[in-house]
Amino acid sequence: MQMPDPNAAILARRAAIVAGLRALLPADAVLDDPAETRAYECDALTAYRCLPLAVTLPRTTEEVAAILRFCHAQGVPVIPRGAGTSLAGGSLPTPDAVILGVARMTGVIETNYPDRYIHVQTGRTNLSVTGAVEAQGWFYAPDPSSQLACAIAGNIAMNSGGAHCLKYGVTTNNLLGVTLVQMDGTVVHLGGPFSESEGLDLLGVVCGSEGQLGVVTEAYLRILPKPEGARPVLMGFDSNEGAGACVADIIKAGVLPVAIEFMDRPCIVATEAFAQAGYPDCEALLIVEVEGSEAEIAEQLALIRAIAARHSPVEFRESRSAEETRRIWLGRKSAFGAMGQMGDYICLDGTIPVSELPFVLRRISELTEAAGLRVANVFHAGDGNMHPLIIFNANQPGDLEKAEALGADILRLCVQVGGCLTGEHGVGVEKRDLMGVQFSDQDMEAQLRVKDVFDPNWLLNPAKVFPLSVTASRRG
Amino acid sequence: MQPQSEEELAEMVRSADAPLALRGGATRHGPGAGLALETGGLSGISLYEPGALTLVVRAGTPLDQVEAALAAEHQQLAFEPPRLGPLLGRDGVSTIGGVAATNASGPRRVQAGACRDAMIGIRFVDGRGEVIRNGGRVMKNVTGYDLVKLLAGSRGRLGVITELAFKLAPRPERVVTLIVPGDPVAAMTKALGSPYDVTGAGYLPGIGAIVRVEGLSASVTYRAERLAALLPGAEIVEGGQDHWAALRDVLPFAGQVGDVWRVICRPSDATALIERAGAEAHLMDWGGGLIWFLTEPDHDLRTALGSFQGHAIRIRGAKDHLPLSPQVQALNQGLYHQFDPKGLFAQQGA
Numbered sequence: 167m168q169m170p171d172p173n174a175a176i177l178a179r180r181a182a183i184v185a186g187l188r189a190l191l192p193a194d195a196v197l198d199d200p201a202e203t204r205a206y207e208c209d210a211l212t213a214y215r216c217l218p219l220a221v222t223l224p225r226t227t228e229e230v231a232a233i234l235r236f237c238h239a240q241g242v243p244v245i246p247r248g249a250g251t252s253l254a255g256g257s258l259p260t261p262d263a264v265i266l267g268v269a270r271m272t273g274v275i276e277t278n279y280p281d282r283y284i285h286v287q288t289g290r291t292n293l294s295v296t297g298a299v300e301a302q303g304w305f306y307a308p309d310p311s312s313q314l315a316c317a318i319a320g321n322i323a324m325n326s327g328g329a330h331c332l333k334y335g336v337t338t339n340n341l342l343g344v345t346l347v348q349m350d351g352t353v354v355h356l357g358g359p360f361s362e363s364e365g366l367d368l369l370g371v372v373c374g375s376e377g378q379l380g381v382v383t384e385a386y387l388r389i390l391p392k393p394e395g396a397r398p399v400l401m402g403f404d405s406n407e408g409a410g411a412c413v414a415d416i417i418k419a420g421v422l423p424v425a426i427e428f429m430d431r432p433c434i435v436a437t438e439a440f441a442q443a444g445y446p447d448c449e450a451l452l453i454v455e456v457e458g459s460e461a462e463i464a465e466q467l468a469l470i471r472a473i474a475a476r477h478s479p480v481e482f483r484e485s486r487s488a489e490e491t492r493r494i495w496l497g498r499k500s501a502f503g504a505m506g507q508m509g510d511y512i513c514l515d516g517t518i519p520v521s522e523l524p525f526v527l528r529r530i531s532e533l534t535e536a537a538g539l540r541v542a543n544v545f546h547a548g549d550g551n552m553h554p555l556i557i558f559n560a561n562q563p564g565d566l567e568k569a570e571a572l573g574a575d576i577l578r579l580c581v582q583v584g585g586c587l588t589g590e591h592g593v594g595v596e597k598r599d600l601m602g603v604q605f606s607d608q609d610m611e612a613q614l615r616v617k618d619v620f621d622p623n624w625l626l627n628p629a630k631v632f633p634l635s636v637t638a639s640r641r642g
Numbered sequence: 643m644q645p646q647s648e649e650e651l652a653e654m655v656r657s658a659d660a661p662l663a664l665r666g667g668a669t670r671h672g673p674g675a676g677l678a679l680e681t682g683g684l685s686g687i688s689l690y691e692p693g694a695l696t697l698v699v700r701a702g703t704p705l706d707q708v709e710a711a712l713a714a715e716h717q718q719l720a721f722e723p724p725r726l727g728p729l730l731g732r733d734g735v736s737t738i739g740g741v742a743a744t745n746a747s748g749p750r751r752v753q754a755g756a757c758r759d760a761m762i763g764i765r766f767v768d769g770r771g772e773v774i775r776n777g778g779r780v781m782k783n784v785t786g787y788d789l790v791k792l793l794a795g796s797r798g799r800l801g802v803i804t805e806l807a808f809k810l811a812p813r814p815e816r817v818v819t820l821i822v823p824g825d826p827v828a829a830m831t832k833a834l835g836s837p838y839d840v841t842g843a844g845y846l847p848g849i850g851a852i853v854r855v856e857g858l859s860a861s862v863t864y865r866a867e868r869l870a871a872l873l874p875g876a877e878i879v880e881g882g883q884d885h886w887a888a889l890r891d892v893l894p895f896a897g898q899v900g901d902v903w904r905v906i907c908r909p910s911d912a913t914a915l916i917e918r919a920g921a922e923a924h925l926m927d928w929g930g931g932l933i934w935f936l937t938e939p940d941h942d943l944r945t946a947l948g949s950f951q952g953h954a955i956r957i958r959g960a961k962d963h964l965p966l967s968p969q970v971q972a973l974n975q976g977l978y979h980q981f982d983p984k985g986l987f988a989q990q991g992a
Contacts, residue, residue: 280831281908281931303837325784336782338791339759354969360906360952361751361931364964365974366799370758370791374784391837414693420716420812421858458839462861469858517780520694549781550694589782597785604785605775612774612981613787619976631786 167214167595170629170641172262176219176242183240184220187264190232195270197221206247206265210312211255211596213566218245218259225270227345227353227383234381235351237264243625244349246377248320249291251312253513254594256324256376260629266381268319274298275384283342283359285386288319292326295387304389307334310590311502322382325374327590332548333424333457334390336590338373343386346372346379349621359386371616376592377627379620393457396424398494399467401474402448402481406430409450410523412477413547416454417520421469426548427453427498430527433505433542433555434497440504443497446481452547453498501544502555508540510560512573513553516580517589520550529579530554537572551589552580578603593631601632610636646683648765648773648804654679655802656771661989664798666702666740669727671797672961675989681739684804687711689779695810696779698763701739701803708738712810720811721757722748722886728896730958739803745795748890749842749854752834752928754811758794763807766793768800769982779807792977798990800981814841814856818866819882823875826851827912830929832872838865844889845926852885889927895936898923901959903943905933907952920946 176183184198197203198220208215219242224230237244247257247267259265271287277299278284284306286295292313295306309328310316316326322344327336334340343357357369372379403409413426429437429451438445445451456466467484474482485491505511518526527543534541534556545553554576558569577587577597581604587597601610610632617624617640624640634641645651655662661676681702689698692715699708705723712718723741727733740746742764747756754760763777776789793800822829829851830843842854853873855865870876888894895902900922907915909930916924921935921943937943944954956962966974978988 278908278910279835280910282834282929325788327782331782335755335759336784338788339755352969354973355967356970358951359908361928362745362756362795362906363970364953364955365966365970366977367745367758367791367795368970368973370794371788373791374788391835393839394837417695418693418812420815422812458861459864461864462858465858465860517782519691519696519780521691546782551780551782584778585780586778586783586785588785589780590784592784593786601786604778608772609775610786612768612772612776612789615980616787616789616792616977619973619980 168634169216169260170634172260176262180219183242186236186240187220187222187233190236191222191224191229195223195225195229206250206259206267209250209252209255209257211253211258211594214255214258214595216259216261218263218265219261221265221267223267223270227347230266230347230381230383231351231353233266234347234349238350238623238625241623241625243628245627246319246323246381248289248317248323249315251316252320252324252592252594254588254592254596256592256594256630258595268317268381268383271383278359279304281359282389283386284389285359285384286318288322288382288385289317292316292318292321299389300392303392305392306387306389307340308337318385318387319382322373322385323375323377324590324592327551329425329427329546332426332546333422338370340388341369341373341385342388344369344372344382345384347381347383349380349623349626357386376594376631378617378631380626394459395463396455396457397463397467397485398453398455398491399470399485400481400483400494401452401454401479402446403450403477404448404480406450406527407524408477409452412452412474413523414520415473415476416470417548419469419473421466423454423456423548425453425455426546428543428545428547429498429501430543432540433501433544436508436542437497437501437504440507441496441500443493445497448480453494498544505542505555505557509557511558512556512569514556514573514576515551515553515588515591516577516585517549517551518580518583518585520547522583523547523550526552526579526583530576533572533575537568539569539572550585574600595630598631599633614640643677644680644683648684648767651684651802651804652767652771652773655767655769655986658986659984662986664802664987664990666737667704667734669725669730669732669734669736670740670744670746671990679802681737681802688805692717696807697810698779698805698807699738700805701737703738705736705738705741713813716813717810718813719760719808720750720754721760722750722890723757724748724890726891729892729902738806742794742803742806743796743798749844749886749927752843753839753841758791760809761790761794761806762809764790764793764803765805766801766803769984769986774801777807781809799978799987801987816859816862817854817856817881817883818862819879819885820853820866820869820873820876821849821879822851822853822873826926827909827930829853829873831909833869834929836869836872838869842886843929846885846889847894847923847925849885852882852889854882854886889925892925892934894923894925895934898936900936901939901941901956903935903937903954903956905935905947905952905954907931907933907950911950915947915950918947919943
């Protein structure tokens with residue numbers, strides 16, 4: 167993975183740039199000692215690291231605007247950062263860039279139940295947004311696996327999803343408004359505590375733009391009343407095809423579960439060894455969760471049971487208690503941890519049409535075998551968002567490259583069957599060079615033109631999302 | 643002009659040097675200035691996968707045709723697109739492209755999201771005559787910028803939409819409506835703040851607040867009863883679809899003399915706004931987050947309402963423009979210029 171050569175003129179002005187930032191901000195808001203900036207050299211894509219020129223940790227929108235205005239005037243690239251949990255390298259720095267981290271901006275500005283929104287600073291973590299309203303019986307729906315740690319700023323930048331977005335949608339469907347600071351320091355309010363705005367849907371294009379259009383400092387988020395109850399059911403199948411067909415039939419039948427999660431045999435075996443959740447010994451497993459009152463849950467589960475029966479499940483285990491619910495989710499929630507025990511892994515995020523599930527799983531296992539690696543599959547089946555985990559050994563020279571090459575082949579396969587490179591993690595640097603698989607030059611050019619409007623000098627997170635060759639002339 | 647293919651359309655745009663007035667069924671937009679460019683030749687369903695809840699359809703396809711195809715599989719567009727022809731006094735045939743270009747969204751928005759939330763993929767011809775594809779046909783997709791959202795509601799200013807992909811929803815087995823007397827905003831707020839998965843909350847003059855629950859039969863019974871216990875005096879009506887169609891299409895104001903305004907606000911501000919408006923009549927949707935006002939011709943509603951979180955725009959009457967903040971205006975203009983440097987689409991009707 168290649169990053170652009172750092173701008174030597176900026177590196178030469180390092181001391182002056184740091185001094186300039188210090189003049190604008192409180193003393194503890196600027197870090198440039200490598201002992202301190204080390205913590206910002208990578209995000210959750212740890213294979214790639216680089217020390218930034220400096221790190222800034224503002225507390226207000228005004229401070230963010232001051233940092234950006236200064237860097238804009240100095241021609242210094244800025245890398246926005248939430249909590250640093252990106253799996254795609256979305257906040258990977260370059261040596262000539264200043265990190266702008268919003269982690270200290272964690273306040274709740276307003277909670278409004280009659281109008282069903284919460285207004286927060288974006289450094290607040292995803293789970294603590296729900297934490298702020300749950301005592302009143304409300305929640306914030308998008309629930310990425312990293313929700314304990316990840317920040318709303320990063321959720322907005324990547325348009326994060328989660329297990330429950332089958333029913334509730336992803337970040338963009340739950341975001342009402344933002345305060346956005348453009349690279350030149352201009353503060354813009356897009357949307358607000360209401361349903362829609364006049365003019366173009368700028369909020370819609372900002373969400374998921376990976377920190378390339380501006381830094382989002384505050385957000386209005388939709389909150390929802392908590393359902394009365396929820397219950398999962400676990401089903402085992404003797405083939406991936408059986409499980410895949412069952413998913414399609416459930417969806418078609420008009421039941422809308424809040425989550426349909428899929429695990430294949432390698433994943434089941436690994437999580438059993440790790441977490442002992444008591445999963446059945448089978449080829450594929452589905453966890454389906456439904457919500458509502460006791461009677462409503464019973465009605466939905468009866469329908470799901472009847473549908474599943476057509477696909478001869480080898481196991482159908484309905485939770486009857488909080489403890490059983492915990493055990494059903496235990497393996498799924500420990501899946502990534504279990505993979506970590508098996509070795510290093512790359513987590514892919516391609517999405518496919520649900521109908522292509524059996525074919526794609528078969529092809530993945532063929533490709534994996536040919537590459538001499540191991541892959542385990544655990545994913546959100548209801549919306550076709552796959553998470554193949556490629557296991558490799560980082561200490562063995564060449565293994566990472568081999569795993570990355572297999573990952574690229576699997577993502578090409580996702581696009582080829584009508585899907586996409588990334589369903590919820592974002593492109594970052596990780597999938598940047600594969601964008602040409604999914605988009606024509608013209609398709610990409612149209613996206614670059616949007617950045618031209620928001621950030622004409624291409625200083626915000628410039629070496630991400632698009633292949634470097636495509637953005638070279640703009641990055642200067 | 644009526645191009646018969648996307649390529650023919652792209653060629654027409656490439657060679658155009660004067661404004662083009664885009665037309666689907668002309669039920670939502672008034673006529674723009676310039677040479678009429680109709681999308682009727684780009685019609686038909688390209689792909690429909692009920693098991694994946696996915697539809698790909700060409701932009702000129704009539705909305706009726708789309709909804710009939712989905713109904714045959716017990717599915718629907720969850721956002722319940724309004725048909726505004728009767729309200730606006732236009733008798734054309736609404737197209738799916740027009741729905742997308744105006745982000746036309748009905749009562750179910752409070753639970754299932756707007757048109758833009760159901761749009762998962764798009765093809766369009768920009769003002770340079772280039773065919774651009776964004777999104778796809780899968781439900782979760784964060785690959786690159788979301789131009790699908792940018793084009794939703796863009797009213798033809800960035801390009802001509804040629805094809806759309808939608809996420810669909812199952813049609814509910816059963817629908818029940820509660821009719822609630824008394825303070826409508828209080829009733830809607832209580833309903834939407836409950837865990838009973840309300841799929842519509844509105845107000846019709848002469849009827850009262852209306853609240854909808856949908857889904858599996860026993861579940862609907864349960865939720866309707868719980869809501870009735872929360873909302874004193876509520877009457878439970880089986881179905882009630884006519885009320886929702888009336889609200890969705892603003893039918894009480896169709897054929898009435900006067901201007902029609904659409905006001906987006908916080909539900910908690912709705913009652914005060916209605917008092918200040920000095921309007922002849924009003925309806926509410928989205929729990930009070932959308933108010934439709936019927937006013938005397940040329941009534942200056944915006945001044946009457948004063949400052950509030952949200953906006954008001956006249957959709958029937960003299961052509962109206964909402965003043966955007968200078969920062970937002972600059973971004974809008976910048977995008978118009980990037981996608982349509984020749985200004986071909988700058989003269990669209992309101």
